[in-house]
Amino acid sequence: MTVVHRRDPRVKIIATIILSIITLQATPVELICLSLFVAACSLWARIHPRVMLQALRPAFPLFLCLFLVYALTTPGRPLLPLPDRLWRLSYEGVYFGCGQIWKFFLLLITACILTATTTQSDLALGLKKLLQPLQVFGLSSDDLALMLILALRFIPTLREEMNRIKEAQLARGASFQVLRRGGIQAIAQFAQSLSCSVFQRCDDLVAAMEARGYQPGYRTYLHELAFTPLDYWILAVLLLALIAAFAVH
């Protein structure tokens, strides 16, 4: 457990939000400073760059699309001598596209550091504490936190269920290739079976939760969150950084 891991989840969530706000309006020089800070945090948390890249890999096609949109649609000096009728690749477009991708990359890395150094239950508990003011509007943060926990808890169970249904249908000759005859029908039947199973699980879960005394509203938790002096210092520095960023821009 590193210093980053030990920080209160509320501090890490607030830090992620503040860093995201600063990143989105950063100049290139500020982006370099932010990148160095995020890299330092990542090293501090002992997250291997390979793990980080693996987590970011699904976003790479999105990065590419984003870059192409910026590069091809931003007006400016042409980068290549192409006829005017085609989309023009401009210097400004490439520069702006690289900057935006860099920003999104930093946002995702910051989120990765948050999720890699915080357990899912701590994350839910932190969100619950941060959303407590919403009780003024009649929203229960305890219920929101529980919803989040249940959604995360059932991901592996539903993945297993999905595989089970898929294998059962494949064993009976179903084909899930869309282009083959009956492919779409097989996918529809698969979705129908999965939906039925999910609703059945929901019914069972509600009964089990009620049987264990669950009632919407206030409840207590095994782990309680507590700020340390270092957490307060980090929050103060982050708030100052946010104010400075707003003042500069």
Place this chain on the structure above:
Amino acid sequence: MKEIIRVQNLTFTYDAGQPPVLKDINLVIRAGEYLAVLGPNGCGKTTLMRHFNGLLQPSLGDVLVNNLSTRMPKNLRAIRCHVGMVFQNTDNQIVGMSVEEDVAFGPGNLGLPPAEIRLRVDQALEQVGLSAFKTRPPHTLSGGQKQLLALAGILAMDPQVIVLDDPAASLDSVGHQLVLRLLNTLKNQEIGIIHVTHNLDDLAVADRVLVMEQGALTADSSPAEILTRVDWLKSLGLNPPKLVELIWQLNQKGENIHTNIFSVDDAAAEIYRLLHAARKQSQPTSAGDPWL
């Protein structure tokens, strides 16, 4: 023994106009009793169990838990604290993202302080033998361990009675034995057990057996008395224990063996007695045989 659950003229219908699923059931369950509940599929066992915990309310009649009616919503939290329930499919009743967080769910619902929750979680996990797995995600546990986890979640609420709805349904024999051993330990700790089962071998540890047929309670008796009615059990689609069936078949062939024998030792002694008697009967003939 103190009375915990009283069921008075319980009739229940899921939809108005439909025939009742439970018909005029009367029952008293006392502290520390081990009750086994038998019956064919669809006879209303699970529906009855859901009444004990206040998950269902009677259409007619009353269910009282420690004199609190399950009809009153304000009583439900206290009732669910007194009567814990373990469902058939344990996968769907696990709430927490780790073993210890799941066990802490019930005490958390009771609003207990974190230190008290920690104490109860540690005690419950130790009781079921899952202390070594407390930080593991529940989906990585085996079927038997998940059943034990569900039991730990209930034990952490410090119940007087635990209702188990066919816990062996999704377990292998090792998991089944683990659960049975734990239930036996709980029985010795004066925790009442209501155990829905199709396995008649499980009756050996029970104090009382309830048998349900088509929504009605047709027998409430001792395991010994129920197990002697082999024909009737078979007509309900229940397979009596091998030993009981062996003795029943021997008696059908004209032997005269005591029918209240449920252990291998007692059966061996009885069969030896019969063989010994038969040998004694044949001895005079042998003695008179000049060739011997």
